[in-house]
Amino acid sequence: MESYNQEQNEAITFKGKHLLLLAGAGTGKTKTIVGRAAYLIENGVHAEKIQILTFTKRSASEIVERVKAGIPGRNAQALNGSTFHSWCNQLITNFPNLFGAANYTVIDSDDQLSLMKMACGNEKTGYGKMRIQPQKIIDLFSFARNTRNNLTETIRLQMFNGRIDAETNEEIEEIRPELELLIREYQKLKIEQKYLDYDDLLLVVGNRLNKDEEARRILSKAYDHILVDEMQDTNPLQWFLLAPFENICSLFCVGDDAQSIYAFRGADFKNVHSFSERVKDSEIKKLDKNYRSTQEILDISNWLLEKSPIIYNKKLNAHRGPGKKPLILNVANQYEEASYIAEKILKDFQEGGKSFSDFLILSRSQYYTKPLQAVFLQKKIPYETYGGRKFLEAAHIKDVLSILRVINNPNDQIAWMRYLTFIHGIGAVRASKYLNEILSLESSQISGDVLKSIIPGMEGEKIKTYYDAVANNKHNVKKAVAELYREMELDLALKYPKDWQEKRKGDFPVLEMLAEHYSSLGEFITEGILDNSSGLGGTPTLEGSRIKTTEHKDHVIISTVHSAKGLEADVCFVLNVSPKTYPSSYSLGSSEEIEEERRVLYVALTRAKNELIITRTTASLNAFHSNGDGLEDEMNSAYFLEDLPEELVTQESPPSGFNKPSDAERPNTIDLDFGFDFR
Numbered sequence: 001m002e003s004y005n006q007e008q009n010e011a012i013t014f015k016g017k018h019l020l021l022l023a024g025a026g027t028g029k030t031k032t033i034v035g036r037a038a039y040l041i042e043n044g045v046h047a048e049k050i051q052i053l054t055f056t057k058r059s060a061s062e063i064v065e066r067v068k069a070g071i072p073g074r075n076a077q078a079l080n081g082s083t084f085h086s087w088c089n090q091l092i093t094n095f096p097n098l099f100g101a102a103n104y105t106v107i108d109s110d111d112q113l114s115l116m117k118m119a120c121g122n123e124k125t126g127y128g129k130m131r132i133q134p135q136k137i138i139d140l141f142s143f144a145r146n147t148r149n150n151l152t153e154t155i156r157l158q159m160f161n162g163r164i165d166a167e168t169n170e171e172i173e174e175i176r177p178e179l180e181l182l183i184r185e186y187q188k189l190k191i192e193q194k195y196l197d198y199d200d201l202l203l204v205v206g207n208r209l210n211k212d213e214e215a216r217r218i219l220s221k222a223y224d225h226i227l228v229d230e231m232q233d234t235n236p237l238q239w240f241l242l243a244p245f246e247n248i249c250s251l252f253c254v255g256d257d258a259q260s261i262y263a264f265r266g267a268d269f270k271n272v273h274s275f276s277e278r279v280k281d282s283e284i285k286k287l288d289k290n291y292r293s294t295q296e297i298l299d300i301s302n303w304l305l306e307k308s309p310i311i312y313n314k315k316l317n318a319h320r321g322p323g324k325k326p327l328i329l330n331v332a333n334q335y336e337e338a339s340y341i342a343e344k345i346l347k348d349f350q351e352g353g354k355s356f357s358d359f360l361i362l363s364r365s366q367y368y369t370k371p372l373q374a375v376f377l378q379k380k381i382p383y384e385t386y387g388g389r390k391f392l393e394a395a396h397i398k399d400v401l402s403i404l405r406v407i408n409n410p411n412d413q414i415a416w417m418r419y420l421t422f423i424h425g426i427g428a429v430r431a432s433k434y435l436n437e438i439l440s441l442e443s444s445q446i447s448g449d450v451l452k453s454i455i456p457g458m459e460g461e462k463i464k465t466y467y468d469a470v471a472n473n474k475h476n477v478k479k480a481v482a483e484l485y486r487e488m489e490l491d492l493a494l495k496y497p498k499d500w501q502e503k504r505k506g507d508f509p510v511l512e513m514l515a516e517h518y519s520s521l522g523e524f525i526t527e528g529i530l531d532n533s534s535g536l537g538g539t540p541t542l543e544g545s546r547i548k549t550t551e552h553k554d555h556v557i558i559s560t561v562h563s564a565k566g567l568e569a570d571v572c573f574v575l576n577v578s579p580k581t582y583p584s585s586y587s588l589g590s591s592e593e594i595e596e597e598r599r600v601l602y603v604a605l606t607r608a609k610n611e612l613i614i615t616r617t618t619a620s621l622n623a624f625h626s627n628g629d630g631l632e633d634e635m636n637s638a639y640f641l642e643d644l645p646e647e648l649v650t651q652e653s654p655p656s657g658f659n660k661p662s663d664a665e666r667p668n669t670i671d672l673d674f675g676f677d678f679r
């Protein structure tokens with residue numbers, strides 16, 4: 001049973017119209033959302049009329065499960081928790097007439113790039129004259145839509161560092177018309193082929209609700225309460241989407257301005273400060289006691305935030321009192337770091353009575369943790385990774401999905417190209433020729449046999465077999481995936497000879513399991529690609545980019561900081577807090593980006609309950625200090641832990657023995673002496 005303090009209770013039982021709960025890390029914001037949903041249901045609100053919105057599916061399902069666990073009977077069964085994107089997708093599917101986007105295919109970032117390349121390839125767009133990469137155009141367009149800036153301002157902010165002067169204006173005016181042409185072409189291709197990109201999902205719903213009284217009337221019957229977690233990370237597009245709900249139902253939003261880490265997607269944490277001006281009939285409440293961590297962990301977190309030029313007015317106090325000082329571990333290299341962590345986890349597990357799930361490892365990127373993962377595998381430490389590339393975006397999975405996609409949406413040219421060129425012997429030129437023929441047909445005319453008649457020989461035979469495997473099982477997604485994989489397995493193994501057996505093959509039983517949760521191809525394809533850090537239909541095995549190496553329930557979590565929002569653990573390792581990493585050297589030069597980096601580190605530090613271990617490499621520290629000759633400007637020498645007061649931490653270097661043997665200092669000449677004498 002959850003128990004709440006007075007401030008939490010006041011928020012939970014809030015009787016006004018809209019509320020923003022603005023509070024620090026570990027003060028129970030998520031817990032209060034759980035309490036609010038349960039309170040509403042217990043007081044007669046229908047669970048299906050409450051929508052919980054979070055940034056990852058993992059946290060959405062966690063909140064929903066906690067509410068359900070606290071309410072006996074079936075009253076909470078219909079409670080819905082989703083990400084913004086997934087919610088909009090559900091609305092588009094559930095109200096096909098209202099939003100007019102039924103049977104569209106949602107495309108991921110790779111497909112967006114393919115489509116933009118197609119747009120650039122069309123001669124009339126004059127792409128040849130431009131010096132901008134197709135990916136950059138996508139990023140600009142996405143930034144414009146998420147921040148709701150016009151194209152001129154977007155170009156200024158993204159390409160000219162926000163400069164306002166006559167010369168910049170002139171340059172912008174030169175680029176803008178051509179960019180506009182390309183974006184228009186991209187939009188046209190999207191509509192022709194019935195695609196929605198991620199931003200479109202929010203726009204389709206937001207536009208309709210903002211413009212159309214009927215839409216608001218319909219949705220006011222669907223929702224009484226919307227509860228939003230991590231409000232500080234909502235960007236102007238998400239505000240645009242939420243704004244009409246002010247008149248449709250009640251908004252209950254929780255957030256922490258110090259944990260805003262999505263400015264690169266257009267979020268602006270200062271937005272939460274204007275909540276009461278933007279949302280009529282709203283109130284703001286605060287929570288100030290941290291229940292998660294011991295005071296020493298909060299002391300270093302508070303110190304980090306106080307060093308910021310931004311005033312957050314946030315000093316966390318530990319309800320739990322004092323504990324152990326955080327440890328800074330200075331390591332020679334990643335092998336030493338990995339060995340130390342593995343040894344500590346095994347020792348605490350074997351002798352200290354800890355579980356593997358008491359450990360959380362946080363890193364900037366999943367890539368950095370590869371050596372650590374190798375050591376864990378070797379030492380048989382079960383772990384899961386959160387963050388990084390999405391499962392359904394892996395090449396071998398996309399090959400298989402391409403067939404499901406063309407059957408779901410015969411206009412999906414990107415999927416057709418992938419499907420056709422997957423067949424050995426069909427290159428891009430032949431594939432385009434076949435595709436033109438296929439697209440000249442009515443959708444209802446397309447079948448395995450027709451494809452075989454267009455594509456001669458063995459290749460056509462294969463295309464037909466794959467097509468039929470799915471078409472014959474359209475209403476049983478799991479069977480469609482299983483049959484298709486059976487047909488494709490050999491060719492997949494041939495296409496990916498290097499790592500088929502060790503890496504890729506094992507993904508297909510998982511794909512089948514995922515498919516089991518969906519009743520239509522469209523739902524499976526879309527839901528599967530929607531969330532970048534979690535959750536497909538509540539399956540415990542794989543959640544988006546969450547990959548499990550083990551069936552153990554008890555496992556260590558290795559996560560990127562961005563995917564660790566809301567997580568907590570007894571022992572938390574924050575990896576490589578070295579110069580040039582915190583802040584990342586990419587951010588140097590922009591004080592806003594440096595401050596976002598600070599918040600990333602703040603989120604990481606505040607995940608720990610009892611033990612916080614920060615690692616950094618001695619080599620990077622030495623290089624940093626030897627460069628400190630005063631010649632570089634201040635920003636280039638920024639390092640968050642540079643003047644960390646000694647008393648806040650303990651420092652340690654692992655005992656030698658963890659070291660990977662280093663090579664001789666000077667190269668020798670090769671010695672081929674074979675040890676006997678020819679005499």
Ligand SMILES: Nc1ncnc2c1ncn2[C@@H]1O[C@H](COP(=O)(O)OP(=O)(O)OP(=O)(O)O)[C@@H](O)[C@H]1O
Binds near residue numbers: 003025568
């Ligand atoms: N009133 C309370 N009594 C006991 N424990 C509490 C109370 N409120 C919160 N906690 C505990 O404190 C921890 C942090 O709570 P929660 O995750 O809800 O905080 P949060 O504000 O969402 O944190 P963050 O923003 O850092 O993710 C959890 O372990 C939670 O169970």
